[in-house]
Amino acid sequence: MKLIPIPVECYAGAKAGETPRRFIWQGRTVEVGEVLDRWYRIESKPEWLRADYFKVRTLEDCEFPLKHDLGSDDWYLEQP
Numbered sequence: 001m002k003l004i005p006i007p008v009e010c011y012a013g014a015k016a017g018e019t020p021r022r023f024i025w026q027g028r029t030v031e032v033g034e035v036l037d038r039w040y041r042i043e044s045k046p047e048w049l050r051a052d053y054f055k056v057r058t059l060e061d062c063e064f065p066l067k068h069d070l071g072s073d074d075w076y077l078e079q080p
Contacts, residue, residue, distance in 0.1 A: 001078055003067060008075040020054055020066055025077060033059040 003031050005017040033060040037055040057063050065078040 001080055003076040003078055006066075006077050008066065008068075020056060020068075020075070023030075023064075023066070023075065023077070024062075030064075031059045032056045033061075036063065056075055 006023050007026060008020050011019045011021050019035060020032050022029055024030070034038055034057045035054055037049070039053050041049070041051045041053070052068040052070065054066045054068070055063060056066060067076040067078055068074075
């Protein structure tokens with residue numbers, strides 16, 4: 001799996017950067033229409049970084065897996 005750094009704009013609810021709303025991919029803004037799934041990685045092992053993961057569907061009906069590294073506040077698009 002390859003992680004590609006991307007800029008993400010989020011809805012901020014109770015905590016900052018809570019849910020992705022749009023991101024930049026290949027030079028264009030991609031609008032998130034729906035969050036299909038969300039899961040977490042907690043610090044159960046020191047070598048595993050804390051992260052939130054999202055599977056999103058865009059307004060253009062494409063699906064993307066996104067990773068939010070909670071330690072660095074960086075976002076990534078995951079490619080197989």
